[in-house]
Structures are given as C-alpha cells and as structure tokens.
Amino acid sequence: NAGVTQTPxxxxxxxxxxxxxxxxxxxxxxxxxxxxxxxxxxxxxxHYSVGAGITDQGEVPNGYNVSRSTTEDFPLRLLSxxxxxxxxxxxxxxxxxxxHYGYTFGSGTRLTVV
Amino acid sequence: RKEVEQDPGPFNVPEGATVAxxxxxxxxxxxxxxxxxxxxxxxxxxxxxxxxxxxxxxRFTAQLNRASQYISLLIRDSKLSDSATYLCVARGTSGYAxxxxxxxxxxxxx
Numbered sequence: 001n002a003g004v005t006q007t008p009x010x011x012x013x014x015x016x017x018x019x020x021x022x023x024x025x026x027x028x029x030x031x032x033x034x035x036x037x038x039x040x041x042x043x044x045x046x047h048y049s050v051g052a053g054i055t056d057q058g059e060v061p062n063g064y065n066v067s068r069s070t071t072e073d074f075p076l077r078l079l080s081x082x083x084x085x086x087x088x089x090x091x092x093x094x095x096x097x098x099x100h101y102g103y104t105f106g107s108g109t110r111l112t113v114v
Numbered sequence: 115r116k117e118v119e120q121d122p123g124p125f126n127v128p129e130g131a132t133v134a135x136x137x138x139x140x141x142x143x144x145x146x147x148x149x150x151x152x153x154x155x156x157x158x159x160x161x162x163x164x165x166x167x168x169x170x171x172x173r174f175t176a177q178l179n180r181a182s183q184y185i186s187l188l189i190r191d192s193k194l195s196d197s198a199t200y201l202c203v204a205r206g207t208s209g210y211a212x213x214x215x216x217x218x219x220x221x222x223x224x
Contacts, residue, residue: 031210042116042216043158043201050210058211090157102148102203103212105157 006106013081021076023091032074036087120215137202146205
C-alpha cells in the first residue's frame with residue numbers, strides 16, 4: 001500500500017496563479033482532510049470530507065476549494081495564490097475507526113507564493 | 115484561543131531521563147485524543163491514542179483527565195531517537211476533524 005500520496009512535493013507560484021494540490025489514498029478510507037502548517041501556528045484544518053460527494057469547511061477555508069468525486073482522491077485548489085498561502089500542506093485520511101487510528105498523513109507539499 | 119494548548123518547550127533532557135508533556139483542551143465534548151510525533155520537515159505520525167483508562171506502549175504512557183481537561187504523555191528511558199516535536203490532538207465537535215496543539219519540542223542529548 002502506498003498510503004497517502006501527495007503531489008507535488010514542492011511548488012513555487014506567483015501571486016494570482018492558481019493550482020491544484022493532489023492527494024490520493026489507497027486504503028479505502030472514508031475521511032480525508034487538508035491541513036496547513038505554519039511556524040508558530042501548528043496544523044490548521046482547511047477542508048475535510050466524510051465521503052465521496054461530501055465536503056465541509058475547516059478553520060481556514062478562505063482561498064481554497066475542494067471536491068471529492070471518488071473515495072480515493074481529494075484535491076485542494078488554490079484559486080488565486082497569495083503570499084499568505086505560503087505554507088506546508090498536508091493531506092490526511094482515516095477510516096471510520098478514528099478513535100483508535102486517528103489520521104494517516106501524506107508527506108506534504110511545500111508551497112511558496114512569491 | 116486554540117482548542118488544544120501545549121507548552122512549546124523545548125525540553126532538553128539527557129538520554130535515559132523520564133520526561134512528561136501535558137496539554138489542555140477547551141472543548142469538553144471532545145471524544146477522542148491522540149499524541150502524534152513529527153520529525154523535522156516530515157509529516158505527523160500517530161504515536162498513540164489516548165483512552166480514558168490510560169494506556170501504555172513500551173516506554174510511552176498516555177493519560178487522560180476529563181475532569182480537568184488535560185492529556186499527558188510520559189516518556190521513560192529517553193532515547194536520542196525520541197527527539198522530535200510531539201503534537202497533542204483532540205477530535206473536534208464535527209466528529210471527523212482533528213484539532214492539533216502547536217506541539218512540544220523534545221531534544222534528547224547524549
């Protein structure tokens with residue numbers, strides 16, 4: 001099993017550009033989430049999904065869109081990149097047994113907006 | 115105010131020492147709690163779930179105190195490889211999303 005796969009690992013964008021961060025999991029997990037991690041701020045939830053076709057906003061959703069057309073994929077779209085979106089982005093997934101297993105994280109995408 | 119608060123440290127301890135981390139959570143409705151470990155520039159990895167009865171995994175012991183709304187992690191016989199940031203986590207009210215503390219940094223020295 002590959003687990004949670006994120007692409008790209010690194011990306012530099014210019015202000016105003018758009019892009020999609022890809023996330024795929026092969027564990028048939030229902031729950032998927034996107035977090036961003038910034039120095040001094042910890043991990044903050046952007047969007048999450050409890051199954052195909054169902055998404056909801058987290059703590060910091062502005063400037064990001066998500067969709068969940070399949071169980072496996074949960075892409076994160078930056079609509080118009082801003083320097084404030086420079087961060088490390090983590091995708092995570094879990095099955096229904098969150099109590100015991102929590103979330104499994106991808107290796108992250110390091111995004112710089114200039 | 116974050117829902118989960120931790121002392122950021124750093125905690126500098128010698129090999130073989132016992133070290134304890136605490137964190138507090140603000141949402142009394144939180145049902146599940148975890149400790150994650152994060153190495154520098156890596157993704158967080160689940161260290162252990164925290165159960166009401168307390169649980170132990172080798173050198174690691176986690177405790178939950180619902181009355182005081184705090185969670186603890188005890189590491190015995192610290193190893194150099196334990197050096198990392200430890201994240202305290204509570205499941206949010208949505209039931210599916212996790213709320214992370216900012217992490218406690220541990221450095222184990224020879």
